[in-house]
Amino acid sequence: MTPTGPWADVTGVVTAGGRSSRFGSDKALAVWEGRTLLEHACAPLALAPTRLLIAPAGRYHVPGWTVTPDTRPGEGPLAALEAALNAAPDGWVAFTGVDLPGLTRTYWEALLAARTPGLLSVQALDDLNRPQPLAALYHTGLRAHLTGLLDQGERRLRLAAPTARVRHVPVTDPDCLRNVNTPADLPGPR
Numbered sequence: 001m002t003p004t005g006p007w008a009d010v011t012g013v014v015t016a017g018g019r020s021s022r023f024g025s026d027k028a029l030a031v032w033e034g035r036t037l038l039e040h041a042c043a044p045l046a047l048a049p050t051r052l053l054i055a056p057a058g059r060y061h062v063p064g065w066t067v068t069p070d071t072r073p074g075e076g077p078l079a080a081l082e083a084a085l086n087a088a089p090d091g092w093v094a095f096t097g098v099d100l101p102g103l104t105r106t107y108w109e110a111l112l113a114a115r116t117p118g119l120l121s122v123q124a125l126d127d128l129n130r131p132q133p134l135a136a137l138y139h140t141g142l143r144a145h146l147t148g149l150l151d152q153g154e155r156r157l158r159l160a161a162p163t164a165r166v167r168h169v170p171v172t173d174p175d176c177l178r179n180v181n182t183p184a185d186l187p188g189p190r
């Protein structure tokens with residue numbers, strides 16, 4: 001069956017090849033509200049017809065998700081995005097990490113609804129108007145651009161797409177952007 005609706009040409013991607021050095025143990029496997037942070041990141045992307053985990057082979061298993069190893073291991077999220085765009089079918093990639101466990105399907109669908117022809121990225125703005133490149137949409141039309149940036153030594157994810165081709169949308173629920181870098185960033189039971 002060919003998927004239709006906003007998710008039809010979307011690949012869900014969770015990048016999980018980081019070192020968790022500030023967290024002190026593998027934060028992808030840290031449990032919060034009964035599920036691992038990795039599962040929290042994957043869940044709101046379940047409607048994407050293709051779902052990729054950018055991570056070392058054999059480290060994680062999430063039902064319905066395909067592990068795709070980094071092509072530049074240890075080089076950070078920008079390099080992971082390159083691996084994702086190269087592995088994804090032509091279209092959009094909904095790209096995030098394991099350290100944003102509060103993202104929701106509503107969050108992603110607000111970004112998907114903001115796509116227009118010619119855009120290469122759609123990014124949320126938090127309550128301080130800061131773009132969120134680690135919880136954003138990227139188009140596979142960025143492949144050659146990204147490879148060029150990485151080959152030149154660039155590693156900043158926020159520079160993945162040319163500014164003129166990025167659309168920014170205010171996020172309705174800034175709480176969903178809580179970023180987990182240390183165990184103290186995981187709030188207690190609600």
Ligand SMILES: Nc1nc2c(ncn2[C@@H]2O[C@H](COP(=O)(O)OP(=O)(O)OP(=O)(O)O)[C@@H](O)[C@H]2O)c(=O)[nH]1
Binds near residue numbers: 015019055074079097
């Ligand atoms: N595939 C891949 N993912 C990465 C890489 N570096 C970071 N990430 C992921 O990007 C997301 C955000 O990265 P950070 O918060 O810096 O995570 P981290 O590198 O594990 O943590 P620190 O060592 O504390 O900086 C997390 O989901 C990481 O797993 C990498 O080289 N490859």
Ligand SMILES: [Mg+2]
Binds near residue numbers: 099179180181
């Ligand atoms: Mg982080």
